[in-house]
Amino acid sequence: MNDMRLTERTVNANDIKIAARKVQVFYGTTHAIKDVDVDILDKTVTAFIGPSGCGKSTFLRCINRMNDTIDICRVEGDILLDGEDIYNKKVDPVQLRARVGMVFQKPNPFPKSIYDNVAYGPKIHGQVKNKAELDEVVEASLRKAALWNEVKDRLDAPGTGLSGGQQQRLCIARAVATSPEVLLMDEPCSALDPIATAQVEELIDELRENFSVVIVTHSMQQAARVSQRTAFFHLGNLVEFGETGQIFTNPRDPRTESYITGRIG
Numbered sequence: 001m002n003d004m005r006l007t008e009r010t011v012n013a014n015d016i017k018i019a020a021r022k023v024q025v026f027y028g029t030t031h032a033i034k035d036v037d038v039d040i041l042d043k044t045v046t047a048f049i050g051p052s053g054c055g056k057s058t059f060l061r062c063i064n065r066m067n068d069t070i071d072i073c074r075v076e077g078d079i080l081l082d083g084e085d086i087y088n089k090k091v092d093p094v095q096l097r098a099r100v101g102m103v104f105q106k107p108n109p110f111p112k113s114i115y116d117n118v119a120y121g122p123k124i125h126g127q128v129k130n131k132a133e134l135d136e137v138v139e140a141s142l143r144k145a146a147l148w149n150e151v152k153d154r155l156d157a158p159g160t161g162l163s164g165g166q167q168q169r170l171c172i173a174r175a176v177a178t179s180p181e182v183l184l185m186d187e188p189c190s191a192l193d194p195i196a197t198a199q200v201e202e203l204i205d206e207l208r209e210n211f212s213v214v215i216v217t218h219s220m221q222q223a224a225r226v227s228q229r230t231a232f233f234h235l236g237n238l239v240e241f242g243e244t245g246q247i248f249t250n251p252r253d254p255r256t257e258s259y260i261t262g263r264i265g
């Protein structure tokens with residue numbers, strides 16, 4: 001823990017982007033998330049930490065309704081994006097996911113070219129007028145994901161032919177291409193080497209200039225490096241939520257302290 005570089009950055013925007021209230025999640029009879037209230041701030045990186053199985057990914061998936069795709073999963077309570085209930089019947093989950101993008105633990109590029117992987121979202125959401133604009137979005141997104149230099153000469157090659165780390169950066173480029181307001185990242189660096197991890201962490205820091213990032217991570221060093229706020233989950237409960245520096249240096253709950261000092265997990 002000594003090499004942990006605690007984030008000194010202050011939170012600038014105090015706007016609440018996502019407000020979760022009394023959120024409960026069940027998989028059949030398994031009660032995976034219990035009464036979670038949390039405010040995710042705009043232009044802020046929020047880290048979700050906690051031992052395996054505590055519900056981090058489940059709660060993350062509530063924020064863009066990815067749990068809708070799991071038959072036995074039931075979500076209760078309210079999740080508001082800019083004050084609007086994302087579980088309202090009028091909300092189209094596909095539109096929601098353009099606003100609340102997601103990067104998964106395992107890179108999952110489409111079986112398409114590198115170019116088409118990134119171009120897909122802006123095209124289906126009608127965000128570009130012509131090929132020149134699309135080219136610009138593709139290049140800008142690949143640059144943001146620190147992948148442009150490695151792929152600029154082979155944009156027509158299949159995305160699935162890239163290395164694991166490159167595929168993950170391609171998925172990040174795909175997610176940022178629609179200019180989401182919120183980006184959810186579920187252990188995005190677990191398939192990356194230290195260099196690519198550092199690039200992605202840098203990218204996360206840049207992304208928060210424009211929107212909110214929520215990252216699930218098993219690495220407390222990573223949480224400390226990239227986030228301004230940290231939420232500690234344990235057995236489906238949100239035990240503690242606050243400024244990252246406070247959570248790591250002065251946790252209020254003994255369960256948080258045990259986890260960050262390596263006694264549970």
Ligand SMILES: Nc1ncnc2c1ncn2[C@@H]1O[C@H](COP(=O)(O)OP(=O)(O)OP(=O)(O)O)[C@@H](O)[C@H]1O
Pocket residue numbers: 027030032050051052053054055056057058059070
């Ligand atoms: N698709 C599913 N079907 C049934 N139960 C599930 C499903 N996904 C998760 N669960 C259960 O929900 C609980 C929380 O799991 P979740 O994957 O959200 O935890 P996590 O904190 O992200 O874990 P990890 O760090 O290991 O990824 C666990 O008890 C898990 O077994």
